[in-house]
Amino acid sequence: MSAPSTGLFQPLGPDDPSTVGGYRLTAVLGAGGMGKVYLSYTPGGRPIALKVIRPEFSEDPEFRRRFQQEVKAAQRVQGLYTAPVIDFDTEGTQPWLATAYVPGPSLADAVSQHGRLPLRSVLLLAVGVAEALHVIHGAGIVHRDLKPANVLLAADGPRVIDFGIARAADATSLTGHGVSVGTPAFMAPEQAAAGTVTPHTDIFALGQIVAYAAIGAPAYGEGSSHAVLYRIVHEDPDLSALPAELRPLVTRCLSRDPADRPSLTEVIQMCHDLSPAPLRQGEDWLPQAVAGSITERLQLPEPAKTPPPQPAVAPTPTAVSAQPPTQGANPYVPTGVGVAAAPTQSAPAAPMHAPNAPAAPGPVPPGYQTPPPGYQTPPPGYQTPPPGYQTQPAYQPHPGYQTPPPGYGPGYPTPAPAHHPGYPPAAPKRKRTGLIVAGSVVAALIGIVVIVSLLPKGSDNKAKGSSGSAGGSRAASAGTTSGGSSGKNQKPADPTPASYQGINLTANYQLMLADNPPRPGTGGSAGVSYNHGDLYFYMDTLFGDTKIGTDNGKLVVLNNSEKGSLETCRAETRYTDKIGLDQLTDGSEICVLSDAGHIAVATYRGKSGTNDPSKYITLDLKIWRNAEEPRKH
Structure with a gap:
């Protein structure tokens, strides 16, 4: 530049x-x-x-x-x-x-x-x-x-x-x-x-x-x-x-x-x-x-700052009908602005403008109107909302709806959950009907066990059968319970793969699957085969040794009948850490498993020509990041 x-x-x-x-x-x-x-x-x-x-x-x-x-x-x-x-x-x-x-x-x-x-x-x-x-x-x-x-x-x-x-x-x-x-x-x-x-x-x-x-x-x-x-x-x-x-x-x-x-x-x-x-x-x-x-x-200039979104503008006051406000609403907050919890007692049904009404003490924010005669003083601690006042947690227009956290008023984008823990809110608590039903089932099972234990020995086989049935019921119940509770321990869904086309990997350069996009880099002064590259291309011009390898995982060349996928790579067992370039043809697929838990399918697309001054191979990559737990050594 x-x-x-x-x-x-x-x-x-x-x-x-x-x-x-x-x-x-x-x-x-x-x-x-x-x-x-x-x-x-x-x-x-x-x-x-x-x-x-x-x-x-x-x-x-x-x-x-x-x-x-x-x-x-x-x-x-x-x-x-x-x-x-x-x-x-x-x-x-x-x-x-x-x-x-x-x-x-x-x-x-x-x-x-x-x-x-x-x-x-x-x-x-x-x-x-x-x-x-x-x-x-x-x-x-x-x-x-x-x-x-x-x-x-x-x-x-x-x-x-x-x-x-x-x-x-x-x-x-x-x-x-x-x-x-x-x-x-x-x-x-x-x-x-x-x-x-x-x-x-x-x-x-x-x-x-x-x-x-x-x-x-x-x-x-x-x-x-x-x-x-x-x-x-x-x-x-x-x-x-x-x-x-x-x-x-x-x-x-x-x-x-x-x-x-x-x-x-x-x-x-x-x-x-x-x-x-x-x-x-x-x-x-x-x-x-x-x-x-x-x-x-x-002495660089400061980075340009992203201008904050403009808050919603209070509408111009217009003539208001003489109808009384809705029960519990504050008639002195402009329409469209977030409303705090209403005073303990709602305002009386009175016209919005009273002739010769005394001015409210202190400065009145734009858009706010003078209370009519007879307006009851708000409870202690209640403050007149300023312009742009935001919805408070106490105001819940719909069951289970939680007010956005402070700093997000009308006109602002909804915050991301990662930036504000606890938002959006957890689902509303369920009723305890399930506990009552579960208690009834457990009580019934205990009753059956007690009855069976009191049967005469002559009916031992039947008792065993009943017990077996009860045991089966318990096992089924336990299985159901286990299945229900194990929902929390289920293996997370497979990550969405990211695809990259036409990556030219120069000889003695390496790739890291975690990088997005993965960019070829040198292995440092020690060379790629002595570092921690997830995938490298090594060429020894003196001995004619050319191979693809990894210092941070394992590789396998898939058979022609196999389709490169996350499931195939997980099921493979023929893994190694080096693959000779002579084993590959255009379209060959290689599974790459890094110790960090990333899995990739690398599709070989050929190498540089004999007259090209640079020696490199071309790969397409499909990467499932964090597909497995990291492997410890």
């Missing part, structure tokens, strides 16, 4: 939405060729940058298709120098994408406001961006639009943003009708001339970024797009102002032939070789002036 180009946090304009995808927008961060970026917050208070795609792109079906593909691919990017994707909606009226908010200026803003960066800062910038590209390329993505505006300068190093999203706009008809995506000054020759894009294209852009940070201006100059693109394709860059130490690195990155450009590993090694001191990212990696702008971006 691009940092703001002018100012830090601009207020929302009349054309800006107040909420997007359930996120309440707080401020405008900036705008670009593909959309507008807003500041928002997660429910837990973490700031995010939310980009809303322009309507022109949203109406293009090919853009939507590609945007959906690129967002799913961007989910696989988990690096120290990238801003992770937090949430998205690719199918709504206006697609949007949310990433973590990075409190730092873009490289474009930093250079335009403070000039070029010192050598150490440039080398650390190059190393960080190279590491980011390594992770992005590893996920099968080419950035395609790497430029100073898409590199943010955080306190602990750079962050590369908007990776791969520009590809979604390439196939639309909008790029030829005044909608510009990408910056010509930072395109590679093959990209500008023929539209060819490969990972080498990002290496060229990396060289451009290093030159821009060290010189303070684009290496191919500025001017019209056509003039800049012509120089990129046909001329050499102007590196006269570039520090001598950086020329070998930048010159190789800006080679016209993609094959002559260095690899990312070579770029990182060259930066270490050029540095007079070991390169270590830290809070002092930027000049003090640039670091000060990071502090400014940490």
